[in-house]
Structure formats: structure tokens, C-alpha cells
Amino acid sequence: MGLTSLFLEVENKNVFILGTGEVATRRAHRFLDKGANVILAGNSIDDELTKKGAILTPLKNLDEIVKWSDIVVTASGDAELCEYIASISKGKLINRADKPEKGNIIIPTSFFIDNIEISIYTNGQSPLMARELRKKIQSIITEEDLLEIKLQDYARTFLKEKIDDQKIRKEYLYNILNNEKIKGYLKENKFIEAKELVEEIIKSDFN
Numbered sequence: 625m626g627l628t629s630l631f632l633e634v635e636n637k638n639v640f641i642l643g644t645g646e647v648a649t650r651r652a653h654r655f656l657d658k659g660a661n662v663i664l665a666g667n668s669i670d671d672e673l674t675k676k677g678a679i680l681t682p683l684k685n686l687d688e689i690v691k692w693s694d695i696v697v698t699a700s701g702d703a704e705l706c707e708y709i710a711s712i713s714k715g716k717l718i719n720r721a722d723k724p725e726k727g728n729i730i731i732p733t734s735f736f737i738d739n740i741e742i743s744i745y746t747n748g749q750s751p752l753m754a755r756e757l758r759k760k761i762q763s764i765i766t767e768e769d770l771l772e773i774k775l776q777d778y779a780r781t782f783l784k785e786k787i788d789d790q791k792i793r794k795e796y797l798y799n800i801l802n803n804e805k806i807k808g809y810l811k812e813n814k815f816i817e818a819k820e821l822v823e824e825i826i827k828s829d830f831n
């Protein structure tokens with residue numbers, strides 16, 4: 625295995641999910657929430673999925689749907705059917721919820737703090753611990769960290785307009801990150817003051 629974490633654009637991508645149980649439903653929500661077209665094969669799906677645009681198909685003639693799909697998920701308790709679907713999915717992106725090590729996509733636990741996305745993968749060892757680690761991480765990220773991210777975003781955009789050389793932009797961003805006065809402002813939730821100081825620092829050199 626040579627897994628590395630990446631973010632995948634799934635908007636308007638075609639996703640086929642084999643199964644309609646707990647895991648299949650969770651996967652379907654995740655893809656639908658990001659604008660993918662989702663078809664699930666199985667007996668029934670709940671109204672919430674239907675409302676989001678999921679389509680249910682019976683467990684037959686699945687070859688055409690596999691051809692249609694960009695991403696395949698096997699999440700059925702029927703091991704033989706999972707194997708069959710995997711065998712006709714060669715060359716595709718496939719998440720094997722039934723046998724993760726045989727697929728080429730892992731779905732980690734992911735969560736947001738503000739608009740920062742954090743994903744955890746325990747290398748298949750303990751999904752439950754992935755969930756526990758999530759709680760720990762959530763508890764150590766402060767309001768100040770989130771403001772620093774907003775400030776860096778602001779400074780980066782501002783710098784891109786003023787300075788062509790990326791190396792120089794980088795130097796400014798490090799200086800902003802380590803500026804004690806700015807840190808003090810963020811600690812006191814004074815974002816406007818922090819922003820003004822950033823502008824001052826940059827403008828004083830470039831006006």
C-alpha cells in the first residue's frame with residue numbers, strides 16, 4: 625500500500641455505492657453533500673437520501689452503472705457481490721468499506737473547525753480511536769488559531785496584489801505569524817486592530 629492523503633473534487637462526479645446499510649448511507653451523505661451524483665444498489669434508502677438526490681437501483685444489471693461511475697464504493701454485507709463489483713471496477717477509484725486494503729481510496733473521519741477540515745486515518749487499526757482522537761484535537765484548537773488563519777488569508781491576498789516575488793511574500797507571512805503585537809491582538813479578539821497592523825507593516829515598505 626502507498627496511501628497518501630489528498631482532497632478530491634467530487635462535485636458532479638458519478639458515485640456508485642453497493643449497499644444501502646449504515647455505512648453505505650453514511651458514504652452517500654458524504655458524497656451528496658459535496659454535489660456528487662449518487663446511485664445506491666440495494667433494497668431501500670431513507671427519505672433524507674432521496675431528498676438530497678440519491679437514486680436507488682435494484683441489485684441487478686450493475687455493470688452499466690459501474691461503467692457510468694467515476695467512484696465505486698463497496699459497502700454491502702454480501703462479500704461475493706462486493707468482490708464481483710470490485711472485479712469490474714479495474715482502473716476506477718474504489719473505496720472497499722468491506723475490505724479497505726483492497727481498495728484505492730480510504731474514507732477517513734473528517735470534521736470541521738470553522739472552515740478548516742481535519743481528517744484522521746489510523747491506518748485501518750481502529751476507527752473508534754479515530755473518533756476519540758477527533759475529540760482531543762477539537763479541544764486543543766483555540767479561537768486565536770482560527771483568527772490567525774483568517775489573518776494569514778487576508779495578508780496573503782493583500783501581499784499577492786503588492787508583491788510578485790513569492791519568497792518575499794513568504795518572509796512577510798512568517799513575520800506576521802511571529803509578531804508579538806499581532807499575537808496580543810488576536811488573544812484579545814481584536815481582529816480589526818491586527819488587520820490594520822498587517823496593512824501598516826506591508827504598506828510602510830511598499831508605498
Ligand SMILES: C[C@@]1(CC(=O)O)c2cc3[nH]c(cc4nc(cc5[nH]c(cc(n2)[C@H]1CCC(=O)O)[C@@](C)(CC(=O)O)[C@@H]5CCC(=O)O)C(CC(=O)O)=C4CCC(=O)O)c(CCC(=O)O)c3CC(=O)O
Binds near residue numbers: 720721722754
Ligand atoms: C478503513 C476504513 C474504511 C474506509 O476506507 O472507508 C474502515 C473500515 C472498517 N471499519 C469497521 C468497523 C467500524 N467502523 C466504525 C466507524 C467508522 N469507521 C470509519 C472509517 C473507516 N473504517 C476507514 C478508516 C478507519 C481508520 O483506520 O481510521 C469512520 C471513522 C468514518 C466512516 O466510516 O464514515 C467511522 C467513525 C465515524 C465517526 O467519526 O463518527 C465503527 C464504530 C461504530 O460503528 O460505531 C466500527 C465498529 C467498531 C470497530 O470495529 O472498531 C470495519 C469492520 C471490522 C469488522 O469486520 O469487525 C471495517 C472494515 C475492516 O476493518 O476490515
Ligand SMILES: NC(=O)C1=CN([C@@H]2O[C@H](COP(=O)(O)OP(=O)(O)OC[C@H]3O[C@@H](n4cnc5c(N)ncnc54)[C@H](O)[C@@H]3O)[C@@H](O)[C@H]2O)C=CC1
Binds near residue numbers: 702722751
Ligand atoms: N466505516 C466502515 O468502513 C465500516 C465498514 N464496515 C463494513 O462495511 C460493510 C457494510 O456494513 P454496514 O453498513 O454496517 O452493514 P449493514 O448491515 O447496515 O448493511 C449491509 C448492507 O448489505 C446488504 N446485504 C446484502 N446481502 C447481504 C448479506 N448476505 N449479508 C449482510 N448484508 C447483506 C444489506 O441489505 C445492506 O444494504 C460490511 O462489510 C462491514 O464489515 C462496517 C462498519 C464500518
